[in-house]
Amino acid sequence: MSFLTVQDIHHTYFTKDTAATALSNISLKVEEGEFVSILGPSGCGKTTLLSIISSLLKPTTGTVLLENKPISTAKNDIGYMLQQDYLFPWKTIEENILLGLKLSKQLNEKTKSAALGLLKQIGLTGVERQLPKQLSGGMRQRVALVRTLATEPKLLMLDEPFSALDYQTKLKLEDLVSNILTEFGKTAILVTHDIGEAIAMSDRVFLLSPSPGRIYKTFTIPEELRKISPFKARNHEAYPSIFQTIWKELESLESAEE
Amino acid sequence: MNQQKNRVELLHKNYIHSLKIERWRVRFYQAVIFIVFFSSWELSSQKQWIDPLIFSSPSKIWHLFLNKIQDGSLLTHTGVTMTETIVGFILGTLLGTILAAVLWWSPLLQKILDPYLVILNAMPKVALGPILIVALSPGYPSIIAMGAIISIIITTIVVYTSFKEVDPNYVKVLRTFGASRFQCFKEAILPASFPTIISTLKVNVGLSWVGVIVGEFLVSSRGLGYMIIYGFQVFNFTLVFLSLLVIAVIATIMYQLVELLEKKLIKE
Structure with a gap:
């Protein structure tokens, strides 16, 4: 049995005038420790799918099972990282990273020092008492990662977490996140519209077609790219050909659309 | 170099x-x-x-001021009005914010109460004066009620709007940690709305003065509003101007204090 099983997800958004089907017939399986990406043009329901998997949104039909049990935010199964850091501006960095532990009543000396240790490990020292606005965009997104990891989630959701950063910071953070996830053996699902990022970071890439969103194709990234860091993967000789393949598929999706 | x-x-x-x-x-x-x-x-x-009888003069006001300070009556009157105003505007802001929180908590209740809020907001609150006096007996309670009621509804509307405008992604972050609705309110909605609440506090200082002075016009035997109405009745306009100047000074000081509070509370 797989670590995460997503089965026959359909989701329809209702408004007074329309019933828009965002997702149709989505089924996928993710193994423990795997890193998968969901790639697709904007408006294909990527974020909706992520919200459903993390049980923030109840699908119209279908089930999501984590280790054969229905998934729930209450049990800290899920860590969710958004496009921007969304650190609370009135809380210090320390208060921000301990927020998840505090809300789930797991805050004690041990978890606290673990979270602060993680902050150090990620390369941020002496910022505990500072406010988020005193840090740069890349530093803030790293703090957000620590906040997400502090509750030790089994499954990590990354909703375009690098899209608001400048290119250089983005490349550095890709490496950092990839390293940390490998080190802790975390399972992660990344949503992105950046083909290169999907290839460089993942083990598998799901390509979603728009309106309604369904899984159009699955790509398995070759072993030699998986082993190395995202930055090196971008420069590997196997990278351009996969990029071209996915690029063409995306193009064909768009032309089918027209 | x-x-x-x-x-x-x-x-x-x-x-x-x-x-x-x-x-x-x-x-x-x-x-x-x-x-x-x-x-x-x-x-x-x-x-x-x-006409010096109507417009008085600064020197006359100054002499009256010294007189009233010496016999202690000015301090009593000012103290009474200030207490009523402060209690009134704190009550108004507090109750308004609590009501806004209740509306945020229950979207259904918000939809049901919406037209009533519009009506209550449009209504001139000072017109309720006579009813309050009869209901709460003439004296402090009815005057404080006037000071509070004048700002409750507008506070509710403004603060509720700011609750709704808080970036939903902050709530999303909290929900991924399994936060309850109360925790979402406490950790995100309320602190994010502090700047709005403080700025309604500023508006409410002014509004409560209106409520309290009108309340004192109607019932009181003490306070600056009473001094104005008494001065008017005995045609002592020096007394009226004195009261006005005292109100101007104290209202300004209170406004500055709220601004100071704003700087203290909002770290950003």
Whole structure:
């Protein structure tokens, strides 16, 4: 049995005038420790799918099972990282990273020092008492990662977490996140519209077609790219050909659309 | 290199100097307006260009001020009105915010109550004065109620709007940690709305003065509103102007205090 099983997800958004089907017939399986990406043009329901998997949104039909049990935010199964850091501006960095532990009543000396240790490990020292606005965009997104990891989630959701950063910071953070996830053996699902990022970071890439969103194709990234860091993967000789393949598929999706 | 550094320092000094000059210029003209206003008032009253019985004069007001300070009556009246105003505007802001929280908590209740809020907001609250006096008996309770009721509904509407405008992604972050609705309110919605609540506090200071003074017009035997109405009835306009000036000074001080509170509370 797989670590995460997503089965026959359909989701329809209702408004007074329309019933828009965002997702149709989505089924996928993710193994423990795997890193998968969901790639697709904007408006294909990527974020909706992520919200459903993390049980923030109840699908119209279908089930999501984590280790054969229905998934729930209450049990800290899920860590969710958004496009921007969304650190609370009135809380210090320390208060921000301990927020998840505090809300789930797991805050004690041990978890606290673990979270602060993680902050150090990620390369941020002496910022505990500072406010988020005193840090740069890349530093803030790293703090957000620590906040997400502090509750030790089994499954990590990354909703375009690098899209608001400048290119250089983005490349550095890709490496950092990839390293940390490998080190802790975390399972992660990344949503992105950046083909290169999907290839460089993942083990598998799901390509979603728009309106309604369904899984159009699955790509398995070759072993030699998986082993190395995202930055090196971008420069590997196997990278351009996969990029071209996915690029063409995306193009064909768009032309089918027209 | 060194020369350039000196040049920059010099320019910076000049800049600071120009800032200082501007500040002094502003202060100077503010003082001029103040002096011209009061001296021309005094002069035109003494020369009988304006009716001194109606418009009084700064010197008469000053003498009355000293008199009233000496017999202690001014302090009592001011104390009464200030207490009523402070209690009124704190109650108004607090109840308004609580009501806004209730509406945020239950979207259904919000939809049901929406037209009633619009009606209550449109209604001139001072018109409720006579009813409050009968219901709560003349005296402190009805005056404080006037000071509070005048600001409750508008506070509710403004604060509720700000609750709704908080970026939903903050709530999303909390929900991924399994936060309850109360925790979402406490950790995200309320602190994100502090700036709005403080700025309604500023508006409410002014509104509560209106409520309290009108309340005192209607019932009181003490307070600055009473002094105004009494001065009017016995045609002692010096007393009316004295009360007005005291109100102006104290209302300004209260406003400044709220601003100070704003700076303390909002770290950003």
